[in-house]
Amino acid sequence: MKKLIVTIIISITFSACIKEAAHKKFEPKFVVEGVIENGAVPVVKVMHNIPTNYIINEEQLEALIVRWASVKVSGGGEEEYLTLTRNDNVFPYLFYVGSSLKGKAGQQYKLEVKYNNDIFLSETEVPLYTPAIKDVSYEWLDPEKAQPTVSIDNVNPEANYLLFTKLNTQHDFYSTTPRGIKAIDQAGKQFTVSLLRTRSILDSTNASRYYAKGDEITIKVSNVSATSYTLWSAVSQQGLALSFLNYSSNFSGNIVGNAVGVWYGANSSFKKLTIQ
Numbered sequence: 001m002k003k004l005i006v007t008i009i010i011s012i013t014f015s016a017c018i019k020e021a022a023h024k025k026f027e028p029k030f031v032v033e034g035v036i037e038n039g040a041v042p043v044v045k046v047m048h049n050i051p052t053n054y055i056i057n058e059e060q061l062e063a064l065i066v067r068w069a070s071v072k073v074s075g076g077g078e079e080e081y082l083t084l085t086r087n088d089n090v091f092p093y094l095f096y097v098g099s100s101l102k103g104k105a106g107q108q109y110k111l112e113v114k115y116n117n118d119i120f121l122s123e124t125e126v127p128l129y130t131p132a133i134k135d136v137s138y139e140w141l142d143p144e145k146a147q148p149t150v151s152i153d154n155v156n157p158e159a160n161y162l163l164f165t166k167l168n169t170q171h172d173f174y175s176t177t178p179r180g181i182k183a184i185d186q187a188g189k190q191f192t193v194s195l196l197r198t199r200s201i202l203d204s205t206n207a208s209r210y211y212a213k214g215d216e217i218t219i220k221v222s223n224v225s226a227t228s229y230t231l232w233s234a235v236s237q238q239g240l241a242l243s244f245l246n247y248s249s250n251f252s253g254n255i256v257g258n259a260v261g262v263w264y265g266a267n268s269s270f271k272k273l274t275i276q
Contacts, residue, residue: 026051030066030120032113032261037222037268038105038126041098042073044082046113049260064092066115071096075109089171103265105130111263120257124228126265129156131221134190136271138211145210146275150219151192152181159183160229162266164220165197173220174198177209179236180229195219215275220268227254228264235262 034044046066071082082096103109106128113120132153138146152161162180164173177196197209211217224232231253255261 030113030115030118030257030259030261032111032120032122032255032259032263034111034122034261034263035266036073036103036109036124036126036264037266038103038130041100041102042080042082042109042111043098044071044073044096044111044113044263045092046071046096046115047092065094067094068115069096070112070114072112073098073101073109074112075101076104076107087171105267107265109265113257113259118258120255120259122255122263124254124263124265125225127159127223127225127267129159129223130267131159131161131223131269133219133221133269133271136219136273138273138275139194141210144212145208146212146215147210148195148217148219148273148275149192150195150221150271151190152221154183154186154189154191156223157184158226159223160226162222162224162229162232163193163195164222165195166218166220168216168218173218175232180232182229211275213275217273217275219271219273221270222266222268224264224266228262228266231262231264 029049031047031049032044034042036042046069048064048066050064067084073080073082078101080098080101082098084094085097086094103126105126108123108125111120111122111124132155133150134153135151136148137151138148140146148165150163160180160182163176163178165176166173175198177198178193181191181193197207197211234251251260253261254263
Protein backbone atom coordinates (compact mmCIF):
# COMPACT_ATOMS: atom_id res chain seq x y z
CA MET A 1 0.00 0.00 0.00
CA LYS A 2 2.88 2.42 0.72
CA LYS A 3 4.13 1.99 -2.84
CA LEU A 4 0.63 2.75 -4.12
CA ILE A 5 0.38 5.96 -2.11
CA VAL A 6 3.76 7.19 -3.33
CA THR A 7 2.68 6.58 -6.92
CA ILE A 8 -0.51 8.55 -6.39
CA ILE A 9 1.34 11.52 -4.92
CA ILE A 10 3.86 11.61 -7.76
CA SER A 11 1.21 11.26 -10.46
CA ILE A 12 -1.08 13.89 -8.99
CA THR A 13 1.79 16.33 -8.59
CA PHE A 14 2.80 15.81 -12.22
CA SER A 15 -0.75 16.35 -13.41
CA ALA A 16 -1.04 19.51 -11.32
CA CYS A 17 2.17 20.94 -12.78
CA ILE A 18 1.06 20.65 -16.39
CA LYS A 19 -2.47 21.94 -15.88
CA GLU A 20 -2.31 24.21 -12.84
CA ALA A 21 -3.26 27.35 -14.74
CA ALA A 22 -6.38 25.76 -16.20
CA HIS A 23 -7.83 24.55 -12.90
CA LYS A 24 -10.67 26.38 -11.23
CA LYS A 25 -11.44 26.35 -7.53
CA PHE A 26 -11.79 22.77 -6.30
CA GLU A 27 -15.36 21.52 -5.92
CA PRO A 28 -15.96 18.27 -3.99
CA LYS A 29 -17.83 15.83 -6.20
CA PHE A 30 -18.38 12.15 -6.63
CA VAL A 31 -16.58 10.41 -9.46
CA VAL A 32 -18.35 7.72 -11.47
CA GLU A 33 -16.59 5.70 -14.16
CA GLY A 34 -18.31 2.76 -15.79
CA VAL A 35 -18.32 0.62 -18.91
CA ILE A 36 -20.58 -1.99 -20.44
CA GLU A 37 -19.05 -4.07 -23.22
CA ASN A 38 -20.71 -6.22 -25.83
CA GLY A 39 -21.03 -9.68 -24.28
CA ALA A 40 -19.71 -8.61 -20.88
CA VAL A 41 -21.17 -7.49 -17.54
CA PRO A 42 -21.04 -3.81 -16.54
CA VAL A 43 -18.28 -2.51 -14.26
CA VAL A 44 -18.71 0.74 -12.32
CA LYS A 45 -16.30 2.61 -10.00
CA VAL A 46 -17.63 5.20 -7.53
CA MET A 47 -15.26 7.46 -5.57
CA HIS A 48 -14.77 10.93 -4.14
CA ASN A 49 -12.53 13.35 -6.01
CA ILE A 50 -9.58 15.22 -4.50
CA PRO A 51 -7.61 18.36 -5.46
CA THR A 52 -4.72 17.69 -7.81
CA ASN A 53 -2.10 18.80 -5.27
CA TYR A 54 -3.57 16.95 -2.31
CA ILE A 55 -1.38 14.43 -0.46
CA ILE A 56 -3.24 11.54 1.15
CA ASN A 57 -2.31 8.84 3.61
CA GLU A 58 -3.47 5.22 3.65
CA GLU A 59 -6.63 5.83 5.69
CA GLN A 60 -7.70 8.76 3.52
CA LEU A 61 -7.07 6.72 0.38
CA GLU A 62 -9.39 4.01 1.67
CA ALA A 63 -12.04 6.61 2.49
CA LEU A 64 -12.16 7.84 -1.12
CA ILE A 65 -13.89 4.65 -2.26
CA VAL A 66 -17.69 4.75 -2.05
CA ARG A 67 -18.67 1.35 -0.67
CA TRP A 68 -22.38 1.47 0.04
CA ALA A 69 -23.87 2.88 -3.14
CA SER A 70 -26.83 1.34 -4.95
CA VAL A 71 -25.72 0.85 -8.57
CA LYS A 72 -28.29 -0.22 -11.17
CA VAL A 73 -27.88 -0.82 -14.90
CA SER A 74 -30.91 -1.31 -17.17
CA GLY A 75 -31.55 -1.79 -20.87
CA GLY A 76 -33.29 -4.06 -23.37
CA GLY A 77 -35.99 -4.96 -20.86
CA GLU A 78 -33.43 -6.12 -18.27
CA GLU A 79 -32.06 -4.51 -15.14
CA GLU A 80 -29.56 -5.53 -12.49
CA TYR A 81 -28.18 -4.12 -9.25
CA LEU A 82 -24.41 -4.50 -9.32
CA THR A 83 -22.45 -6.16 -6.51
CA LEU A 84 -19.54 -4.54 -4.66
CA THR A 85 -16.41 -6.56 -5.48
CA ARG A 86 -12.85 -6.41 -4.16
CA ASN A 87 -9.66 -7.02 -6.13
CA ASP A 88 -6.40 -5.93 -4.50
CA ASN A 89 -4.56 -6.11 -7.84
CA VAL A 90 -6.30 -3.00 -9.21
CA PHE A 91 -7.19 0.47 -7.98
CA PRO A 92 -9.74 1.36 -6.85
CA TYR A 93 -9.78 -2.14 -5.37
CA LEU A 94 -13.48 -1.93 -4.54
CA PHE A 95 -15.89 -1.54 -7.47
CA TYR A 96 -19.33 -2.65 -8.62
CA VAL A 97 -19.79 -5.55 -11.06
CA GLY A 98 -22.80 -7.18 -12.74
CA SER A 99 -23.42 -10.91 -12.91
CA SER A 100 -26.29 -11.66 -15.30
CA LEU A 101 -26.97 -8.60 -17.46
CA LYS A 102 -24.53 -8.42 -20.37
CA GLY A 103 -24.10 -5.75 -23.00
CA LYS A 104 -25.61 -6.29 -26.45
CA ALA A 105 -24.51 -4.52 -29.62
CA GLY A 106 -26.91 -1.75 -30.64
CA GLN A 107 -28.57 -1.55 -27.21
CA GLN A 108 -28.95 1.53 -24.99
CA TYR A 109 -28.09 1.20 -21.29
CA LYS A 110 -28.99 3.44 -18.37
CA LEU A 111 -26.90 3.82 -15.23
CA GLU A 112 -28.37 4.87 -11.89
CA VAL A 113 -26.21 5.36 -8.80
CA LYS A 114 -27.74 6.24 -5.42
CA TYR A 115 -25.71 7.17 -2.36
CA ASN A 116 -27.41 8.71 0.68
CA ASN A 117 -29.40 11.63 -0.79
CA ASP A 118 -27.45 11.82 -4.06
CA ILE A 119 -28.57 10.29 -7.35
CA PHE A 120 -26.35 10.09 -10.44
CA LEU A 121 -27.74 9.18 -13.86
CA SER A 122 -26.29 8.48 -17.28
CA GLU A 123 -27.07 6.69 -20.53
CA THR A 124 -24.91 5.16 -23.24
CA GLU A 125 -25.01 2.67 -26.09
CA VAL A 126 -23.00 -0.34 -27.21
CA PRO A 127 -22.05 0.19 -30.89
CA LEU A 128 -23.10 -2.39 -33.47
CA TYR A 129 -19.74 -2.68 -35.25
CA THR A 130 -17.02 -4.96 -33.88
CA PRO A 131 -13.48 -3.83 -34.82
CA ALA A 132 -11.62 -6.05 -37.28
CA ILE A 133 -8.00 -6.48 -36.13
CA LYS A 134 -6.01 -7.67 -39.14
CA ASP A 135 -2.66 -8.18 -37.45
CA VAL A 136 -0.55 -7.39 -34.39
CA SER A 137 3.22 -7.15 -34.42
CA TYR A 138 6.12 -5.24 -32.86
CA GLU A 139 9.35 -3.51 -33.76
CA TRP A 140 12.59 -3.27 -31.80
CA LEU A 141 13.62 0.31 -31.07
CA ASP A 142 16.81 -0.88 -29.38
CA PRO A 143 17.97 -4.24 -27.92
CA GLU A 144 15.78 -3.76 -24.82
CA LYS A 145 12.74 -1.84 -26.09
CA ALA A 146 9.98 -3.29 -28.27
CA GLN A 147 6.95 -1.30 -29.45
CA PRO A 148 3.76 -3.17 -30.43
CA THR A 149 1.69 -2.26 -33.47
CA VAL A 150 -1.89 -3.09 -34.40
CA SER A 151 -3.36 -3.11 -37.92
CA ILE A 152 -7.10 -2.43 -38.19
CA ASP A 153 -9.36 -3.09 -41.16
CA ASN A 154 -10.86 0.32 -41.98
CA VAL A 155 -14.24 -0.84 -43.31
CA ASN A 156 -16.50 1.32 -41.12
CA PRO A 157 -15.82 5.08 -41.48
CA GLU A 158 -18.11 5.83 -38.51
CA ALA A 159 -16.07 3.76 -36.05
CA ASN A 160 -14.29 5.45 -33.14
CA TYR A 161 -11.52 3.32 -31.69
CA LEU A 162 -10.06 3.33 -28.19
CA LEU A 163 -6.80 1.39 -27.81
CA PHE A 164 -5.62 -0.64 -24.80
CA THR A 165 -2.91 -3.12 -23.82
CA LYS A 166 -2.49 -5.53 -20.93
CA LEU A 167 0.35 -7.75 -19.81
CA ASN A 168 -0.71 -11.30 -18.96
CA THR A 169 0.25 -10.50 -15.35
CA GLN A 170 -2.18 -7.55 -15.15
CA HIS A 171 -5.86 -7.71 -14.28
CA ASP A 172 -7.01 -4.60 -16.17
CA PHE A 173 -6.44 -3.14 -19.62
CA TYR A 174 -4.77 0.27 -19.72
CA SER A 175 -5.16 2.91 -22.40
CA THR A 176 -2.22 3.45 -24.72
CA THR A 177 -0.67 6.45 -26.40
CA PRO A 178 -2.36 7.28 -28.69
CA ARG A 179 -5.51 6.66 -26.68
CA GLY A 180 -7.78 6.55 -29.71
CA ILE A 181 -8.17 6.79 -33.47
CA LYS A 182 -11.15 7.93 -35.55
CA ALA A 183 -11.67 5.75 -38.62
CA ILE A 184 -12.80 8.71 -40.72
CA ASP A 185 -9.36 10.32 -40.28
CA GLN A 186 -7.53 7.29 -41.71
CA ALA A 187 -6.92 6.83 -45.42
CA GLY A 188 -7.02 3.45 -47.13
CA LYS A 189 -8.68 0.14 -46.36
CA GLN A 190 -6.33 -0.63 -43.48
CA PHE A 191 -4.22 1.39 -41.06
CA THR A 192 -1.52 0.56 -38.53
CA VAL A 193 -0.93 2.22 -35.16
CA SER A 194 2.22 2.03 -33.01
CA LEU A 195 1.35 1.82 -29.32
CA LEU A 196 3.10 3.22 -26.25
CA ARG A 197 2.34 1.61 -22.92
CA THR A 198 0.59 3.72 -20.27
CA ARG A 199 1.69 3.06 -16.71
CA SER A 200 -0.93 1.83 -14.31
CA ILE A 201 -1.18 3.13 -10.77
CA LEU A 202 0.25 -0.20 -9.58
CA ASP A 203 3.38 0.08 -11.75
CA SER A 204 6.64 1.25 -10.27
CA THR A 205 7.48 4.86 -11.06
CA ASN A 206 10.31 3.81 -13.40
CA ALA A 207 8.25 1.34 -15.43
CA SER A 208 9.09 1.50 -19.14
CA ARG A 209 6.56 2.63 -21.72
CA TYR A 210 7.89 -0.12 -23.98
CA TYR A 211 8.01 -3.90 -23.73
CA ALA A 212 10.80 -6.43 -23.32
CA LYS A 213 11.61 -9.89 -24.63
CA GLY A 214 9.29 -12.50 -23.17
CA ASP A 215 6.42 -10.10 -22.44
CA GLU A 216 3.01 -11.54 -23.27
CA ILE A 217 0.56 -8.81 -24.24
CA THR A 218 -3.11 -8.62 -25.16
CA ILE A 219 -4.06 -5.73 -27.44
CA LYS A 220 -7.65 -4.50 -27.24
CA VAL A 221 -9.40 -2.30 -29.81
CA SER A 222 -12.78 -0.91 -28.71
CA ASN A 223 -15.34 0.76 -30.94
CA VAL A 224 -17.30 3.40 -29.00
CA SER A 225 -19.92 5.98 -29.90
CA ALA A 226 -18.89 9.42 -31.14
CA THR A 227 -20.08 10.89 -27.83
CA SER A 228 -17.99 8.48 -25.76
CA TYR A 229 -14.94 9.10 -27.94
CA THR A 230 -15.29 12.86 -27.42
CA LEU A 231 -15.52 12.37 -23.65
CA TRP A 232 -12.37 10.27 -23.45
CA SER A 233 -10.55 12.71 -25.75
CA ALA A 234 -11.40 15.48 -23.29
CA VAL A 235 -9.95 13.40 -20.45
CA SER A 236 -6.72 12.89 -22.40
CA GLN A 237 -6.43 16.59 -23.24
CA GLN A 238 -6.53 17.50 -19.56
CA GLY A 239 -3.48 15.35 -18.89
CA LEU A 240 -5.23 13.54 -16.06
CA ALA A 241 -2.90 10.90 -14.68
CA LEU A 242 -5.55 9.56 -12.30
CA SER A 243 -8.91 10.48 -13.74
CA PHE A 244 -10.94 8.75 -11.04
CA LEU A 245 -9.29 10.92 -8.36
CA ASN A 246 -8.54 14.32 -9.79
CA TYR A 247 -10.98 15.34 -12.47
CA SER A 248 -10.75 19.11 -12.69
CA SER A 249 -13.82 21.34 -12.63
CA ASN A 250 -13.22 21.94 -16.35
CA PHE A 251 -14.55 18.45 -17.10
CA SER A 252 -18.02 17.14 -16.30
CA GLY A 253 -18.44 14.08 -18.53
CA ASN A 254 -21.86 12.52 -19.08
CA ILE A 255 -22.91 11.91 -15.46
CA VAL A 256 -26.01 13.85 -14.34
CA GLY A 257 -25.95 14.95 -10.68
CA ASN A 258 -23.23 16.09 -8.29
CA ALA A 259 -20.64 13.92 -10.02
CA VAL A 260 -18.14 13.85 -12.85
CA GLY A 261 -17.02 10.92 -14.95
CA VAL A 262 -17.86 8.72 -17.91
CA TRP A 263 -20.37 5.92 -18.49
CA TYR A 264 -19.77 4.35 -21.89
CA GLY A 265 -20.49 1.29 -24.02
CA ALA A 266 -17.95 -0.56 -26.15
CA ASN A 267 -17.71 -3.30 -28.75
CA SER A 268 -14.20 -4.77 -28.62
CA SER A 269 -11.79 -7.15 -30.32
CA PHE A 270 -8.66 -8.72 -28.81
CA LYS A 271 -5.37 -10.11 -30.10
CA LYS A 272 -2.49 -11.68 -28.16
CA LEU A 273 1.15 -10.88 -28.88
CA THR A 274 4.39 -12.30 -27.45
CA ILE A 275 7.63 -10.34 -27.70
CA GLN A 276 10.27 -12.84 -28.87
